[in-house]
Amino acid sequence: MSRTRIQRMSRLMAKTLREEPADAETLSHQLLVRAGYVRRTSAGIWTWLPLGKKVLDNVARVVREEMDAFGAQEVLLPALLPKDAYEESGRYEEYGDLLFRLKDRKGADYLLAPTHEEIFTQVVKDQCTSYKDLPVILYQIQTKYRDEARPRSGVLRGREFLMKDSYSFDTTDEGLAESYALHREAYRAIFARLGVDYRIVSAVSGAMGGSASEEFLAPAAAGEDTFADCPACEYAANTEAVAFKAAVPAAAAPGPVEELDTPDTPTIEALAAHLGVPASATLKNLLVKVDGEIVAVGVPGDREVDLGKLGEHLAPAEVELVTAQDFEGRPDLVRGYVGPQGLDIRYIADPRVAPGTAWVTGANKPDTHARGVVAGRDFEVDDYLDVVVVEEGDPCPACGAGLRLDRAIEVGHIFQLGRKYADVFQLDVLGRDGKPARVTMGSYGLGISRVVAALAEQTADGQGLCWPREIAPADVHVVAAGKTAQTELALRAAEQLAAAGLRVLVDERPGVSPGVKFTDAELIGVPTILVAGRRAAEDVVELKDRRTGKREELSLTDAVRALTA
């Protein structure tokens, strides 16, 4: 028995709204709610109504087919898990507030899994004993939980969401690279079939080692990620992963350090204006606490410190901003006038603060700055870390051309994990040489519910949603634009299209004007709209392409033939 192929709008739980929902921050959020695809149940927690469920299922189906096609095996793991495995891996603590934690009736600790590396490792440890059992790739399409501090953008960043996560297990690095390549190809096939416009970008800084982690980003204004794209070469990376080469020191030898009386210039802007130099010639020193110890971070005055990047560099140490209290009893730290020269704390600097470069910076005295302070001469950098927020026009690390920045939605992430979890759980198999071989893993995510939002963002137009056929909730939206004759023709058209294997949404709502039905059809975004209207008596219908707006009048027979060709 095939699934019912005709959905009647008169019965469909898909109430459309004319007004934007008050809390909608993004286009996809607004349209998915207005077109009756989803409803908010709680912050970051959504109900998928029938149209939304169909789109979600279509995305999941494409993902499943492409995963199966390269030999990945589908399983289903629980969402509710005892804390043990996550405590062993350290993530029970590391996740912090992002993890939903709970107790059962006996007081034992559980969590709602945000991702499943630990449990998949244990499954493979239970199932595989020899190198002959590997490689193996397992996946699931399953509900995940993350207690986001600020759930937003509708289903784009939810606290309960649907994800495909897969895990590869190999005995060699080459095997892992192959499993990774299989995923990369499958993701390309998936996003191509789904009609997602995407870029593959590096998610790790080049300095840290190649392409062991890549993100699939769908460019969209609503995106929460920013990526850098080189117009001159192939380079593309999440801005968090863009690694800069060290700056080149000025050719002219700098003179000695000179102190300047600079009252009322605690900000870079005030200082640069006062001295008549560009902000980029000044050295800004941000004080932070790393596991409680005060550390200074030096970056050119025209750049911002990316605290996320800094945190990632220093993890698992915790990074916090200093407070007024931290200056108490520290006469060496003069607020607004800190300079690295003669400062007795750890000094981290951006690679732009290269040895030999000269700066205007704080003189560690109130109302005083210093000019001609040279890195490597007047102060030492303890660690060079790439910690600045990447900006439009920054040089491409590969070719030096000015980078472009764009907003995007992360729809997939593939990652060569290596032996981290295998080490935690001592996942070994009998090797070819008869000795135990430690397994190496990859981890690969693809956000099913997020892809729905990304596609809505990328394909919508002024009239509403506009789905690619593969994931649309129906193939044809039939509108009965009139009374009895039109309704009769619309239902007949629906029957014939369904009999030919198409999925049909038919708007036969009595007492609803053609205008409202047209508006709803545009909003709902099924690729083809078939209108039974003015010429219903002659069995003539109008076919309209939702995307192009192109219209054509045809006999019903020709219309059905055209749509099923």
Add this chain to the structure above:
Amino acid sequence: MSRTRIQRMSRLMAKTLREEPADAETLSHQLLVRAGYVRRTSAGIWTWLPLGKKVLDNVARVVREEMDAFGAQEVLLPALLPKDAYEESGRYEEYGDLLFRLKDRKGADYLLAPTHEEIFTQVVKDQCTSYKDLPVILYQIQTKYRDEARPRSGVLRGREFLMKDSYSFDTTDEGLAESYALHREAYRAIFARLGVDYRIVSAVSGAMGGSASEEFLAPAAAGEDTFADCPACEYAANTEAVAFKAAVPAAAAPGPVEELDTPDTPTIEALAAHLGVPASATLKNLLVKVDGEIVAVGVPGDREVDLGKLGEHLAPAEVELVTAQDFEGRPDLVRGYVGPQGLDIRYIADPRVAPGTAWVTGANKPDTHARGVVAGRDFEVDDYLDVVVVEEGDPCPACGAGLRLDRAIEVGHIFQLGRKYADVFQLDVLGRDGKPARVTMGSYGLGISRVVAALAEQTADGQGLCWPREIAPADVHVVAAGKTAQTELALRAAEQLAAAGLRVLVDERPGVSPGVKFTDAELIGVPTILVAGRRAAEDVVELKDRRTGKREELSLTDAVRALTA
């Protein structure tokens, strides 16, 4: 693209075990673990391995098709819900320890939904405004959570499990009855297609009003439910729902009450032996506390009080057993010698204690009983409630024949809820008469993961699992029983069968003996086994029917033709 149709055993994550898992209490638990379908992740929390996932998907597919066929609309609601709606309905408290409760990062209270009446009511309130929008039936196949005190029997009673739940919304009682009937028919179709042996039994006592709730029970020794079945008529009911007619008083007029000296007879057995009467002639009076007030419950001496039934009758009042402390300061209550005559507390009795029946019972004095105590003459019954445990041979409430009792697994439950939740959330729509009409609801459950266990229980034999074709993880299990020639033939057979549209599991594991492969094939339980063995050189294979054990030697061509006919 169709899903890959060949699974190779050499790669499949389905490690079979020869030993029974130590904790396996039921056949399905034991076999599903041994055959590599599931693995326990935590108490009542399971991982579905590839074979198990396929069976689970097949059950879900059949359910989905039959739900869609009668116009039910699929949606997907969250599992993680704020407590508000459940607090309004009273269930946040009522569920007690069965509910998993948690807090989010802001300290707000959430729960993992055990069922979704509240939220579906809210969805319909948001979507439907007029009687024209109804009836509507919504369903989801979704993960549910219940913190069972004693999760057991593998996936039969888990704490995280997959369920189809649906909800109907109508404006009239007749509409509700129709939505109920549609579900009843769909469930019959579903269980027939799945090959489940089932009974539809009444889940409410006849005394409470007809067929407003029925259970679909799958008879199985592992079942946790007991149902009564009449061999003489159509009657069948969960034993909790069997309602007895009142007993008939004896024809002979009873004499006056006579006190008997009965030392050392605090138990019914001792008393009956001492007096030489059957236990059924004595009246047992159990003391319980109902919301703290002591109440006596009278039942014939040969029957047990079903505290569950009593609790349901008296809900939401709480029922507890009395303790020794409760007798302190109550000289009227003589432990072991309580009788209803002259007792100044509420008296509940089984319908067997009908007016005019005479009993031997306690005399409310130590070591003393009374004979000829007549209901309605010597004591009054405040409430007649059906509270005894039903026993084999009890009279059928419909025809009086002796009932049979059987164990069964509850695989479905359909229920005319009425206006309970609509009242809580004031779910009204504009009625035909222009006035607000309160909506009436039905609630319908079907345990997807539980059906897998029920089918395993019902169809397994001494060799292992034995699936009906519709839900088996494959259509054919091809065994390469030998070396190169056999493996080559097995793979060729698999290709041809897959090309013909069959789902194939092929056991081409190198270095595994034919005996182990045969044992595994029986254990895994795919309906047809194709063996490439002894006569591989001639292209002759053996077809074996897993259920009947019938074998046949055929050329590969004929075998493929026979299987795809």
